[in-house]
Amino acid sequence: MKAKNISYPYPVLGNDDDVEGKFDASFKHMLKRDNIILKSRFSLKNKTLERLIREKKAVYTVEVECPSTFYRKLFSTIETEADFVLSSTVVREHVSVGFFIRATETLAEYEITGCHADYEGFKFDVGPGDVLALGGYTSFIAEKDFDPMQPAVSSLIAIKQGNKDVGPMEIDYSQDKIFIKLSRKDHKNYSQIKGQVTIAGVLHSSIVLPVLADAIQLVLSEDEETQERHWFRRLEVILRHQGLEGEDPLISAQKVLHGPIERCLSGLVETAEADE
Amino acid sequence: MYVAELRDKVRSGESLCDYLKREVEYPTDAVIESTIKIDSEKLKLKYRGTGESASNDLENAITLYEAFPGLTETQASDSRLWTYLTHVTLRDYVFARWPLEGSCEQIKNDSRKQAIVADFILSHWFASGGSDRLLRRNAAARLWWPVHLTHAPWLREPEFFADLGASDPYRFTKILLSMESIYAEVLERGLGRDNRILITVLEFLEVNKGIKRDQIRSFMKELNLFLSVRNLSLLSRKGMKEAIFSVGGGAIAEMGLDL
Structure with missing residues (x-):
């Protein structure tokens, strides 16, 4: 559920420069055994919308969508802080969350303070459910062990033996994890050293790093072929949470x-020193 | 991991002919025990032979749904469940409903055909991925989900759907599965994710029984456009019904076609 490029028939706060003011939402989720708590905080600066919310003619909404389980639900409140609860049996993997202010009833002759000059002097008929302000989107992975700040590489990428005896590694992005397929010869060598702590940095730098960079490029370019795969959605969440969306892949x-080059070189030095 | 291997073998063409065999042995250590309850006595789907049409879809969908009492959405979006069912438990049914065209030799000797067959198998025998679209194509998941999404909405939301009364629990399942185009158009556009909207759309289609494929497509397009600005969840049952019926009526009228 990404921000859609929609041309609204009336001024909407948060849509380009339609309206002066601000509407932001901050969000945290807590995964419990039986349910998920969605903690939302809203910050609004616009006289018209503040008044409409006070009068209950508009509400803050948290709109949750999970494409894996055919799930979509709208939670609403007039409070600036609210917790919502959903059962943990109704969502799986990637969950999108959108924040809006919506009208709860027909607002005849709607006009909003601070609207762009293009809209000045015009009045609009707004219906219940119509969007009045956009507060952005976020997403999370509905899995207790998944931490976007400290993601386990194994939740995204797996290394396995391919079909060729020798040759370059091949990458399969078409499954729920990215599969790096090593030739039989390479995989045999890899299997001998993969558990060693000092080697982890070397393996991350030489095998995982180029693949992950390529995968990040696919995420940033919103690759249509792979965007429904679990690894893609997880990587999307990781990049957003770590503030890496605008960075070079x-x-x-x-x-x-976590610095594979540094870990690689340190590991190699450690191994060389041990050999001496 | 084993499902990934199976998919790999299909993609590479190595195992395509396995999907022409009634019985294939899979390693026992590739299967994990599940706590999901199955009423195996009930799990008997109807099929006559290869080339089975969609005519038994409704009956089979209800049979499959009732054979899994208490299956949650999270469990039902686990690709491993559906992949196991299509490959093992419901293998004969999948053969009948989604048969492969051609012999093993024909498939092996034609690279273009190989690619088509591989795509076909990946769609109907597997369900990997994080999207409801993929679940709609798996031969077994595509039966369970439409029943789950439409089963007795008055039990799911008694207050909202109070006016419907407790009638046939499969009333809306029957509409959803009455035409392939209704199933595809309604669920393909993500409308199945909002139960209130889904049921109301099906009500409109129930009232307008003679609706044609083009009209359904036009209705869904218009409704999607409408929903991009307005979230109908804030509306009362009456308001939602009026809005959806108005969009539906408008879309049909605009096409200038008689029902």
Whole structure:
């Protein structure tokens, strides 16, 4: 559920420069055993909308959507802070959350303070459910063990043996995890060293880093072929939470992997010193 | 992980001929025990032979739904469940309902055909991915979900759907599965995610029984456009029904076609 490029028939706060003012939402989710708590906080600066909410003619809405489970639900409040609860049995994997202010009833001759000069002097008929302000979107992964700040690489990428005896590694982005397929010879060598702590940085730098950077590029370019895969959605959440959406993919990949080059070189030095 | 291997083998063409065999042995360590309750006595789907049409879809959908009492949405979006069912439990049914065209030799000797067959198998025998679109194509999931989404809405939301009364619990399932185009157009556009809207759309289609495929498509397009600005969840049952019936009526009238 991403921001859609919609041309509204009336001024909407948060849509380009339609209206002066501000509407922001901050959001946290807590995964419990049986339910998920959605903690939302709203910050609004616009006289008209503040008044409409006071009069209950408009509400803040938190709109939750989970494409994996055919789930969509709207929660509404007139409070600037509100917690909503949903059962943990109704969502799975990637959950999108959108924030809006919507009319609860027909607002005849609607006009809003601070509207762009293009709208000045015009009045509009707004219906119940119509959007009055856009507060952005976020998303989370409905899985207790998933931490977008410290993601386990294994939740995104798996290394396995391919079909060729020798040759370059091949990447399969078409499944729910990214599969790096090593030749039989490479996989045999990889299997011998993969558990060693000092080697983790080397493996991350040489095998995982280029693949992750490529995968991040696919996410940033909103690749249509892979965007429904779990790894894509997880990576999207990781990039958003770590503030990496505007970064170069190779830099982002290094940050997600927590400095693989440094860990690689340190590991190699450690191994060399141990050999001496 | 084993499902990924199976998919790999289909994509590479290695296992395509397995999907022409009634019985294939899968390694026992590739299967994990599940706590999902199955009424296996009930799980008997109807099929006559290969090339089975959609005529038994409704009956089979209800049978499958009732064979999994208490299955949650989270469980029902687990691709492993549906992949297991299509490959093992419901293998004969999948053969009948979604048969492959051609012999093993024909498939092996034609690379273009191989790609088509692989796509077909990946669509109907697997359900990987994080989207309801993929669940709509798996031979078993596509039966369970429409029943779940439409089963007795008055039990799910007694207050909102109070006016419907407790009638046939599959009243709306029957409409959804009455035409392939209703199923595809309604669920393809994500409308199935909002139960109130889904049921009201089906009510409109129930009233307008003779509606044609083009008209359904036009209605869904108009409704999607309408929903991009307005969220109908804030409306009363009466308000929502009026809004959806108005969009539907307008879309049909605009096409200038008689029902």
